[in-house]
Amino acid sequence: MDSPDRRFPPDAHDAPAVNHAGGIARLMGDGALFGRVLARFRNEYRQAAAGIRTAHDQGDTALALRLVHTLKGAAGMIEAVPLRRQADIVEGLLHGGAGDVHGSLARLQDELERVLRELDALALTLPERRPAAPAQPPAEMDHAIVDRLMALLDEGNGDAVDLVREGAGALAAQLGEGCYRQVADLVEGFDFDGALALLRERAGG
DSSP states (O other): OOOOOTTSOTTGGGSOSSOHHHHHHHTTTOHHHHHHHHHHHHHHOTTHHHHHHHHHHTTOHHHHHHHHHHHHHHHHHTTOHHHHHHHHHHHHHHHHTOSOHHHHHHHHHHHHHHHHHHHHHHHHTSOOOOOOOOOOOOGGGHHHHHHHHHHHHHHTOTHHHHHHHHTHHHHHHHHOHHHHHHHHHHHHTTOHHHHHHHHHHHHTO
8 A cells, every 4th residue: 555645734735725715805805906916926936946946956045045935925925825834844944954955845846836737727717817007096195105005015915016006106206216116026026024124224214
């Protein structure tokens, strides 16, 4: 009789890789936004586990930690719970500098591939949509939009992703084009902590 695969709990692969109901609830019930978040994850994180492995193999632990932390945050945003847990394990091993890092990275790759297979299958059932043109916020909102963005980032609220797009003009006016682009890139990559730190640094707080 074959021995069970000890890398995963029994029936772990029988459950969905992504908890869609939980993800929509995380985004305050906004199913359309969750769909856009899933599409971004599908497009941007295909090579995430490979990138972490490469950084580790090259001895760049700081980069490996940054990449796995970002993947963990993105997995949490889409409620890919097994992937997030495995990313957390890898992050702990990298911090500790000991343990079966290579084995944990292999399991991380497995979990990421399972998420991507599920998202690829879902994408085949959905029509391709073009994103709506960003809306320019009213002038009276300009002064408060950075504070609003910082609050969303601090909460880990996925509405921050839409705000950096829809409020692009006001944010660029408040932050400067270069800073806005840095913040937007971090938010689009689900690095909410990094974006918030950058905004706080700019604010001098």
